[in-house]
Amino acid sequence: MKEQKLTSLVNEMTLDEKIAQLTQLATPFFKGASDGGQITGPMADMGITDEMIENAGSVLGASGAKEVKNIQRKHLEDNRLGIPLLVMSDIVHGYKTIFPVPLGIGCSWDLELAEKSAEIAAKExxxxxxxxxxxxxxxxxxxxRWGRVMESTGEDPYLNSEYARAFVRGFQGNDLTTEKDRVAACVKHFAAYGAAEGGRDYNTVDMSERELRENYLPAYQAALDEGCEMVMTAFNTVFGIPATGNKKLMRSILREEMGFDGILISDWGAVKEMIPHGVAEDEKEAALKALTAGVDIEMMTSTYVKYLKALVEEGQLDESLIDEAVQRILTLKEKLGLFENPYRGADEELENEIVMSAAHREASRELAAKSAVLLKNEGVLPLKKDQKVALIGPFAENGDILGPWSWLGSKEDAVTVKEGFLQKIDPSQLAVAKGSDIETITEEQIKEALEAANDADVIVLALGEDSDMSGEAGCRADIKLLGAQLELIQRMKELGKPMVSVLFNGRPLDLHGVWDQTDAVLEAWYPGTEGGAAIADLLFGDRNPSGRLTMSFPYSAGQIPVYYNHFNTGRPKGAPDAQERYVSQYLDIPNSPLFPFGFGLSYTEFTYGGMKLSREKMTCEDSLEISVTVTNSGSVSGEEVVQLYVRDVSGEVVRPLKELKDFEKIKLEPGESKEVSFIIREEQLRYHHSDLTFTSDPGTFIAYIGGNSRDAMEKSFTLLK
Structure with a gap:
């Protein structure tokens, strides 16, 4: 069905039918659902009629080949024009086979594996x-502090952009029309949702347009350049206007400047939320503002179906805007082949064969191992397989290691740390105790922990956050480990035995009471279905940790926001002429994070030397090669993430102290060396000026190469114009 036929179909539709296409309803509304379309609770108050359901354009949260087929079949029986539903769901880091949370995936610095994780999720x-x-x-x-940090890949616009591309490629493949085992991707949340004030979900975002364009828009643009089919609006304000009703943001920037011509969908309830935001007096005004801004699909509120028709009849809204939105929705349905086969890839037999298959679980295990970051190791790791180990902590036998966005993931399917350990050592060598709950501790639990640790050679503490403590609405002001677990660490430390902390969490934590009290710290994040097996691989040395942080770990929550690519001040701490007091600093804590962006340890050591530039001056037509020799100076094979940063020493506006420009992950055997080279071109030195033009300035730049954003070699070069 070509564009002309889609236009004809739009012309056949009544205004009510077109408006219903712009409405997304949850699975329980539909007759073919397993609960038979019985609506209860808040959904019953939405005022949705049978006619609206029969003409709805998409369904939210349906899954399982049998149920989806039932819903689609029943819908097509009732829909006058036989227009199929789009089935949409939250498949963030795995469908049933769960991979590490995206922040963990980011720490792998492995774009190929990230793409593979999205491909597997799409196939399932x-x-x-x-x-x-x-x-x-x-x-x-x-x-x-923001709960949804776990769903991001971190604090760097370049790296986030590379992951955006990888995930979109993995989800969508090369051609959605022919590749029935892929799904359309919806990039979110447009725009700047990660900058919510105070780290509090749904809160205000207030930044300059230059900052928005410089740091926040690049990753969305990267996803769109990769062909992402949909965009979701953010809950927050941008330029003082909620994103969902923000015409400048959506029509001018997203569609006209960034070239997006796909479907724009609101987040859950965001259209109606313009009323408490204070920019719409009632649902009717909210509907008008959202559609005028370019929102094609309203998710889980009913302002469109209630008021768009009246707005058209009253002359406040041009029906052509509705037609435009419907055309975009039908275009995606056509691209997915739903008019020819409304059931697309739904296949019960294939579903049983591939969902949670051994190959998919193995991929999850590999990515979990590569996502974990070794933050400290005072000679206690790797563990020896003839040691007696006490595994203690609320996550020792806990399957809650999937993360808060593992929609269909099952804790029962997750490999726990205990199960992972028993893949490595004999049960007689392992003593296990809970030690504490996540938030509480009892003397009985401490007694059991002390008994378990009594004969052990080493204590492994499995600690962290309940998955409800992060994710959407999982914001925390105090980001230390909970007090009960800090007490457990203290009680175990009294035994004087080597201690390892393994952390399960969805955010960078304030690690006081952990890193300073234990001999080794492994940040495992929420590692997914095979998490316990991957952790055992790392702790017992069958894999060498290679994860590197993509988000700084604060020394204290009082530093937040703390990030590597920050600006300098007129009175920077540590400057040669700086006074002792009158500089930009805290009196009670360092300025620097506890662990910087790019940081991570290995069981081997990597040394850098021989940094050189192919030239000291370059023009806009030239390129500059920067190289360094990296040597594995340790005794085991390992992977290093070689990172290139650049500083623009003097710009038209203040520039960051460092900006990541490229990286390469290399594997070296003991004693092996490799020369790693990067190319710098003029376009990589461009930035948004005060007038929002995107250009570079002539002058001095500093290139840094190292294993993290703090520890790096440097050389300067000059850009001539």
Whole structure:
């Protein structure tokens, strides 16, 4: 069905039918759902009629080939023009086979594996009847108090952009029309949701347009350049206007400047939320503002179906805007082949064969191992397989290691840390105790922990956050480990035995009471279905940790936001002529984070030397090669992430102290060296000026190469114009 036929179909539709296409309803509304379309609770108050359901354009949260087929079949029986539903779901870091949370995936610095994780998620989801996933989330985040930081890949616009591309490629493949085992991606949340004030979900975002364009828009643009089919609006304000009703943001920037011609969908309830935001007096005004701004699909509120028709009849809204939105929705349905086969990839037999298959679980295990970051190791790791180990903590036997966006993931399917350890050592060598709950501790629990640790050679503490403590609405002001677990560490430390902390969490934490009290710290994040197996691989040395942080760990929550690519001040701490007091500093804590962006340890050592530039001066037509020799100076094979940063010493506006420009992950055997080279071109030195033009300035630049954003070699060069 070509564009002309789609236009004809739009012309056949009544105004009510067109408006219903712009409405997304949850699975329980539909007759073919397993609960038979019985609506209860808040959904019953939405005022949705049978006619609206019969003409709705998309369904939210349906899954399972059998149920999706039932819903689609029943819908087509009732829909006058036989227009199929789009089936959309939250498949963020795995469908049923769960991978690490995206912040963990980011720390792998492995774009190929990230793409593979999205491809596997798409294959499982498509076989289960899903057409669209609400992923990737590419919001740049600098505040770990925000619960949804776990859904981001970190604090750097360049790296986030590379992951945005990888995830979109993985979800969508090369051609959605022919590749029935892929799903359409929906990039979110447009725009700047990760900058919510105070790290509090749904809160205000207030920044300059220059800052928005410089740091926050690049990852969305990268996803669109990769062909992402949909965009989701953010809950927050931008330029003082909620994103969902922001015409400048959506029509001018997203569609006209960034070239997006796909479907724009609101987040859950965001259209109606313009009323409490204070920019719409009632639902009717909210509907008008959202559609005028370019929102094609309203998710889970009913302002469109209630008021768009009246707005058209009253002359406040041009019906052509509705037609435009419907055309975009039908275009995606056509691209997915739903008019020819409304069931697309839904296949019960294939679903049973591939969902949670051994190959998919193995990929999850590999990515979980590569996502974990070794933050400290005072000679206690790797563990020896003839040691007696006490595994203690609320996550020792806990399957809650999937993360808060593992929609269909099952804790029962997750490999726990205990199960992972028993894949490595004999049960007689392992003693296990809970030690504490996540938030509480009892003397009986401490007694059991002390007994378990009594004969052990080493204590491994499995600690962290309940998954409800992060994710959407999982914001925390105090980001230390909970007091009960800090007490457990103290009680175990009294035994004087080597201690390892393994952390399960969805955000960078304030690690006081952990890193300073234990001999080794492994940040495992929420590692997914095979998490316990991957952790055992790392702790016992069958894999060498290679993860590197993509978000700084604060020394204290009082520093937040703390990030590597910050500006200098007129009175920087540590400057040669700086006074002792009158500089930009805290009196009670360092300015620097506890662990910087790019940081991570290995069981081997890497040394850098021989940094050189191919030239000291370059023009706009030239390129500059920067190289360094990296040597594995340790005794085991390992992977290093070689990172290139650049500083623009003097710009028209203040420039960051460092900006990541490229990286390469290399594997070296003991004693092996490799020369790693990067190319710098003039376009990589461009930035948004005060007038929002995107150009470079002539002058001095400093190139840095190292294993993290703090520890790097440097050389300067000059750009001539």
């Amino acid at each position: 989801a498509s076989a289960s009847g899903v057409h669209v996933t609400f992923a990737p989330m590419v919001d740049l985040v600098r505040d770990p």
